[in-house]
Amino acid sequence: xxxxxxxxxxxxxxxxxxxxxxxxxxxxxxxxxxxxxxxxxxxxxxxxxxxxxxxxxxxxxxxxxxxxxxxxxxxxx
Amino acid sequence: xxxxxxxxxxxxxxxxxxxxxxxxxxxxxxxxxxxxxxxxxxxxxxxxxxxxxxxxxxxxxxxxxxxxxxxxxxxxxxxxxxxxxxxxxxxxxxxxxxxxxxxxxxxxxxxxxxxxxxxxxxxxxxxxxxxxxxxxxxxxxxxxxxxxxxxxxxxxxxxxxxxxxxxxxxxxxxxxxxxxxxxxxxxxxxxxxxxxxxxxxxxxxxxxxxxxxxxxxxxxxxxxxxxxxxxxxxxxxxxxxxxxxxxxxxxxxxxxxxxxxxxxxxxxxxxxxxxxxxxxxxxxxxxxxxxxxxxxxxxxxxxxxxxxxxxxxxxxxxxxxxxxxxxxxxxxxxxxxxxxxxxxxxxxxxxxxxxxxxxxxxxxxxxxxxxxxxxxxxxxxxxxxxxxxxxxxxxxxxxxxxxxxxxxxxxxxxxxxxxxxxxxxxxxxxxxxxxxxxxxxxxxxxxxxxxxxxxxxxxxxxxxxxxxxxxxxxxxxxxxxxxxxxxxxxxxxxxxxxxxxxxxxxxxxxxxxxxxxxxxxxxxxxxxxxxxxxxxxxxxxxxxxx
Numbered sequence: 001x002x003x004x005x006x007x008x009x010x011x012x013x014x015x016x017x018x019x020x021x022x023x024x025x026x027x028x029x030x031x032x033x034x035x036x037x038x039x040x041x042x043x044x045x046x047x048x049x050x051x052x053x054x055x056x057x058x059x060x061x062x063x064x065x066x067x068x069x070x071x072x073x074x075x076x077x
Numbered sequence: 078x079x080x081x082x083x084x085x086x087x088x089x090x091x092x093x094x095x096x097x098x099x100x101x102x103x104x105x106x107x108x109x110x111x112x113x114x115x116x117x118x119x120x121x122x123x124x125x126x127x128x129x130x131x132x133x134x135x136x137x138x139x140x141x142x143x144x145x146x147x148x149x150x151x152x153x154x155x156x157x158x159x160x161x162x163x164x165x166x167x168x169x170x171x172x173x174x175x176x177x178x179x180x181x182x183x184x185x186x187x188x189x190x191x192x193x194x195x196x197x198x199x200x201x202x203x204x205x206x207x208x209x210x211x212x213x214x215x216x217x218x219x220x221x222x223x224x225x226x227x228x229x230x231x232x233x234x235x236x237x238x239x240x241x242x243x244x245x246x247x248x249x250x251x252x253x254x255x256x257x258x259x260x261x262x263x264x265x266x267x268x269x270x271x272x273x274x275x276x277x278x279x280x281x282x283x284x285x286x287x288x289x290x291x292x293x294x295x296x297x298x299x300x301x302x303x304x305x306x307x308x309x310x311x312x313x314x315x316x317x318x319x320x321x322x323x324x325x326x327x328x329x330x331x332x333x334x335x336x337x338x339x340x341x342x343x344x345x346x347x348x349x350x351x352x353x354x355x356x357x358x359x360x361x362x363x364x365x366x367x368x369x370x371x372x373x374x375x376x377x378x379x380x381x382x383x384x385x386x387x388x389x390x391x392x393x394x395x396x397x398x399x400x401x402x403x404x405x406x407x408x409x410x411x412x413x414x415x416x417x418x419x420x421x422x423x424x425x426x427x428x429x430x431x432x433x434x435x436x437x438x439x440x441x442x443x444x445x446x447x448x449x450x451x452x453x454x455x456x457x458x459x460x461x462x463x464x465x466x467x468x469x470x471x472x473x474x475x476x477x478x479x480x481x482x483x484x485x486x487x488x489x490x491x492x493x494x495x496x497x498x499x500x501x502x503x504x505x506x507x508x509x510x511x512x513x514x515x516x517x518x519x520x521x522x523x524x525x526x527x528x529x530x531x532x533x534x535x536x537x538x539x540x541x542x543x544x545x546x547x548x549x550x551x552x553x554x555x556x557x558x559x560x561x562x563x564x565x566x567x568x569x570x571x572x573x574x575x576x577x578x579x580x581x582x583x584x585x586x587x588x589x590x591x592x593x594x595x596x597x598x599x600x601x602x603x604x605x606x607x608x609x610x611x612x613x614x615x616x617x618x619x620x621x622x623x
Binding site (some may be wrong): 002022025026029032033034035036039040041046047048049051052055056057059060062063065066067069070074 | 158161164165166169172173175176216291292293294295312314315320323324327328351355356357358359360364365368372569613
């Protein structure tokens with residue numbers, strides 16, 4: 001019984017709908033891998049230059065994106 | 078003389094915590110115990126049955142090593158913004174791995190693969206390609222283990238403990254409980270390691286700035302230091318010449334991270350595909366810690382920390398321990414030092430297990446003893462894990478630690494050369510094994526040449542000066558540089574594709590593929606993915622989709 005919950009309810013490989021959702025995973029890459037977007041000192045936050053807190057902010061943002069994709073592509077739902 | 082300036086309280090706290098995890102390491106053999114312990118699934122993958130929480134601690138403890146904690150702030154201390162690449166690096170890695178790792182998990186569970194080379198063997202039907210992946214993995218992991226010793230050494234130096242015996246003892250103890258408990262030891266110790274690290278980072282990031290006049294003053298001090306140098310790539314912001322290097326280094330390092338055998342070990346030890354996916358969403362919590370930790374480099378500048386000089390060379394890796402020593406009361410400094418040292422043990426254990434599994438599965442069983450029983454495999458891995466750690470100690474004690482740092486630099490570039498086989502192999506059988514081998518060889522040669530050809534004017538090195546290759550070498554009129562590993566990967570892909578197309582045109586036969594498309598999306602509980610007996614404790618921590 002304990003492993004029942006892992007059983008896929010709908011068979012088959014991930015469909016087109018899932019594939020579309022996975023494109024969202026590109027967002028954190030675009031947000032963090034183009035330094036000219038954020039390579040500035042201002043605006044500061046608590047004395048920390050933009051360069052640093054902007055990139056730190058992408059950590060929760062990337063978590064959010066991953067969670068959205070995870071939920072949207074979870075099977076058997 | 079060894080205890081010249083040792084603080085008794087600091088040392089006592091340090092030894093107490095170190096002793097505690099040693100006991101945990103041995104007790105781990107009994108933790109979540111299976112009926113049979115003498116096989117690689119149990120010793121080398123902890124029973125393939127770790128749930129979401131354990132996997133989170135295990136993989137986090139595996140990827141964010143003591144060396145990271147010491148070296149990333151040291152990099153910011155030395156060159157400024159460029160060192161912050163570790164943050165985008167650990168942001169972009171998880172969305173990418175979210176796609177790839179579940180496929181590797183599924184196919185490995187269907188076919189009982191323990192190492193990435195096992196998968197290559199099954200997918201491409203080529204022993205030589207699997208051997209290539211195994212040797213590359215071992216070669217890239219060995220210096221990484223040695224670097225963990227550099228992390229411990231930095232802490233010991235800051236505590237005023239000199240000499241070689243403490244490192245020998247630390248690694249001797251580590252080797253003993255890894256031998257006994259396998260992957261269960263680092264999994265259990267990772268809980269302690271990360272709790273301590275989180276505690277130290279949170280206290281440090283709140284307390285130290287109040288002592289230094291706030292972040293305004295900290296960044297101003299860093300800015301002043303970097304304006305005083307004439308190097309074009311340092312500064313609190315990225316110089317124009319450093320922008321491309323920054324993003325390619327972050328991206329390339331992210332591509333390489335999950336190709337390391339120890340990352341694969343962490344992934345394969347998970348109990349289900351879903352566990353991995355959830356972890357890819359949860360692991361960035363460690364990146365927050367890493368980002369905060371990185372800023373300690375600037376705090377060290379503001380606090381006027383000078384790295385310890387040994388053998389006439391300043392050792393920037395000592396700045397974080399020295400900062401803790403300077404800022405914290407001795408009992409808390411003891412906790413902080415223990416956190417870093419224990420942080421070295423967890424990845425060192427997992428790395429040695431991963432290297433040992435590669436040796437056993439893809440060299441010993443494949444070439445030396447094809448009829449090896451599961452017991453033989455476990456014995457071979459256990460002994461190999463001892464050899465690997467002894468090797469790391471010898472390398473660190475006999476050779477210049479700089480040698481390991483150079484080797485690790487090379488390790489990142491060469492492990493990236495297994496990407497076409499492993500990652501593209503998870504999606505397609507387009508490539509021919511010979512094409513992949515040719516690509517690997519050319520990528521490796523190109524990567525090594527470029528690393529050799531990279532000087533570092535700041536440290537005065539003429540070769541192996543860093544992971545960035547200047548574009549001016551290709552005739553471009555620019556000061557920009559690109560992560561060497563990515564250029565080598567490009568060479569690799571071009572050659573692999575060209576050779577594959579040639580072999581396809583010549584109608585050369587492909588090796589047999591023992592995997593099927595649905596192997597890559599199989600979840601625990603499905604046919605062919607053996608459900609493992611669950612204990613009451615696991616039930617509690619197992620994930621329940623609602």
